[in-house]
Structures are given as structure tokens and as C-alpha cells.
Amino acid sequence: MQKVSLTKKILLAITVSIILAYQLLLIYVDDKLASRAFPNLYQSCHKIWSARGLYNQRSEQNAISSMNRAFANGAKGAEVDFHYDIEMNRYIISHNHPERGADGKLVYPEKDGEILTLNKFLARLNDGSHFWLDYKNLDKLTDQQTQTAIERLLEITEQNNIRDRLYIEGSNPIKLSRYTNAGFKTILGIHPLKEKNILASLTMNLYKIGFSYFNISALAMAYGEVDNPIYSQQAIQILGPIPVFLFHVPDDAKTLNQLMAMDKVRTILVGVDQSINRFGINHCKL
Incomplete structure (x- = not known):
């Protein structure tokens, strides 16, 4: 009986120590983030950007024509998918991963009849628009x-x-930080749990702790569902001052208007794999 009692006391002491250390770490991280500046990030009353442009069919995603259509309809920015091709030393605009051709070279889907490089893309769309670049092969x-x-x-x-x-968005904080150190603005893509999951607050806190130790500009995450969000009130409180770029946001007027009023929400992509024009919804004062 004495051995069992001693074991329980040891386990209790270890548990209490872990909980105490975790709480102290959160206090330290919150204090660290409170004093951290997030300069020169996009902050406009026009928060809704286009996801891969305004397109009529999937083959038009990320094409210059679909981007021009989105910007003509009022979008101030767009999310774009791209890869870095090691052999060509080029960035290629493409959502899908390339396949090997018969000659052994990587083959990318064409956009408007050509392989679209990031260089061409930026040169043809250099009109003041902003771009959220989803780095598909950073890892x-x-x-x-x-x-x-x-x-x-x-x-x-x-x-x-x-x-x-x-x-520049990626999911590898170590490699992404190198882009920040080189002078780029970066977004760490994370995948927290939805609000109703019992581990939601724990996972969000762990992401916050990780973010605090890397030189990264902002976080990106899916919004979740209207009645079971990932970016919930609890998540907002946990993340504190960290700027957030949201994707897969429900096409719900009330939700969009609520997000518009939040300073920490910098950019919103509406819908999941949909071409939706909600660029007229904004938080601009008349």
C-alpha cells in the first residue's frame, strides 16, 4: 500500500510540474508576443482576396486571365499556388504537383496556353495588387x-x-524563416482543430508557442464551419496579437462582416475550391 501511495504522489507531482511549466511557458510566450511588432503587413478595409482568381473552370485557376478578372471586379489581392523547379531554377505557377515526362523532365499544367513562370506572372500583373503565394514544395x-x-x-x-x-506561405517554419530573414513577408500555414474538439485550445496554444520562436510574419489557417469554427473566439484570445490570413471562410454574410471588423484578420479567402466574388464586402468607412 505504501508503494502504491508513493507512486501516486510521484505521478501527481510530475503532473503538477508539467502543468505549471506549461502555464509559465504560455505567460512567457504571451509577454514575448505582446512586445513583438508586425510591421508592414497588409492592413486594409478590403480584406477579401481572390483564391486562384475568378475562373469558370478549374483549368483557369491561377491563370493571368482569371487574376485580371478578379482584379477588375474589385479584388485587391489573390492567393496563388507555385512550385520551385530545382532543375530549371524557376518558380512555376501551378496548384498540382508536376509529373515526369517521357524525357524525364517535370511537366507542369499550362495556363492560357503556356507554362507560366512566376517571373512572367508578376511582370504581367504588376499593377499594385497583392499576392499570397502558396509554396507547394517548400518542404x-x-x-x-x-x-x-x-x-x-x-x-x-x-x-x-x-x-x-x-x-509567402509554407508549413515548414525553419525554411520559411529563411525567407523572412531574406526580406520577404511570410505566413506559416497551420492546421488547428475545430472549436468543439476537446484538444482545440491545446493545439492552438502549441502553434502559438511554435510561432513565437521563429521569424515569421503571420499565420494562415482554415476558418472552419459557421457553427464549429477553427478561428473561434477562444482561438482569437489564444493567438493574441498574431496577424492571421484566413482561407476556406464560409460564404456567410454575418461571418464575413464579423471578420471584417477584426484588426488581426488581414486577409480572407471565401469558399472551398470555389470561384466566388465577394470583393464588394468591406469594412471601409463611407
Whole structure:
């Protein structure tokens, strides 16, 4: 009986110590984030951007024609998918991963009849618009390949004078931080749990802790459902001052207007794999 009692006391002491350490860590992280600046990030009353442009069919996603259509309808920015091709030392606009052709080279889907490079894309759309660049193969690059990719992106954005209007999203905080260190604005894509999940607050806090230790500009996450959001009131409180880029936001007027009023919400993408024009909804004062 004494051994059982002693074991319980030890387990209780360990549990209390872990909980105390966790709470102290959260206090430290919150204090660290409260004193951290998030300068020069997009902050406008026009928060709704286009997801891959306004398109009539999936093959038009990420095409210059669909982007022009979105901007003509009032979008101030757009989310775009891209890959870095190691062999060509080029960034290619594409959502899908490339396939190997008969000659062994990577084959990308064409956009408006051509393989669309990021260089061409930015040169043809350099009209003051902002771009959320979803980096599809960031995780697959080696350290040396990452450095080469950064140097190439610096060259491209210097030519097009657009660096301040680019936001690079990826899910690898170590590699993403290297882009921040090189002078780019970055977004860490995370996948927290929905509000009704018992572990929702724990996972959101863990993401916050991780974010605080890396040089990254903002977070990106799916909104969730209207009646079971990921970006819930609890999540908003946990994340504190961290700027957020939201995607897969329900096409619900009340939800959109609520998000419009939140300073920490910088950009909104409406719908899931849908071409939706809600660019007229804004938080601008008349």
C-alpha cells in the first residue's frame, strides 16, 4: 500500500510540474508576443482576396486571365499556388504537383496556353495588387536548394519591384524563416482543430508557442464551419496579437462582416475550391 501511495504522489507531482511549466511557458510566450511588432503587413478595409482568381473552370485557376478578372471586379489581392523547379531554377505557377515526362523532365499544367513562370506572372500583373503565394514544395527542398530558391526569388522580385506586396506561405517554419530573414513577408500555414474538439485550445496554444520562436510574419489557417469554427473566439484570445490570413471562410454574410471588423484578420479567402466574388464586402468607412 505504501508503494502504491508513493507512486501516486510521484505521478501527481510530475503532473503538477508539467502543468505549471506549461502555464509559465504560455505567460512567457504571451509577454514575448505582446512586445513583438508586425510591421508592414497588409492592413486594409478590403480584406477579401481572390483564391486562384475568378475562373469558370478549374483549368483557369491561377491563370493571368482569371487574376485580371478578379482584379477588375474589385479584388485587391489573390492567393496563388507555385512550385520551385530545382532543375530549371524557376518558380512555376501551378496548384498540382508536376509529373515526369517521357524525357524525364517535370511537366507542369499550362495556363492560357503556356507554362507560366512566376517571373512572367508578376511582370504581367504588376499593377499594385497583392499576392499570397502558396509554396507547394517548400518542404521538399534541401538547405542548399532553399538558398538557391531564395536567391532566385530575390532576383525576380527586384526586377518587378513587387517584394513588399508578396506573402509567402509554407508549413515548414525553419525554411520559411529563411525567407523572412531574406526580406520577404511570410505566413506559416497551420492546421488547428475545430472549436468543439476537446484538444482545440491545446493545439492552438502549441502553434502559438511554435510561432513565437521563429521569424515569421503571420499565420494562415482554415476558418472552419459557421457553427464549429477553427478561428473561434477562444482561438482569437489564444493567438493574441498574431496577424492571421484566413482561407476556406464560409460564404456567410454575418461571418464575413464579423471578420471584417477584426484588426488581426488581414486577409480572407471565401469558399472551398470555389470561384466566388465577394470583393464588394468591406469594412471601409463611407
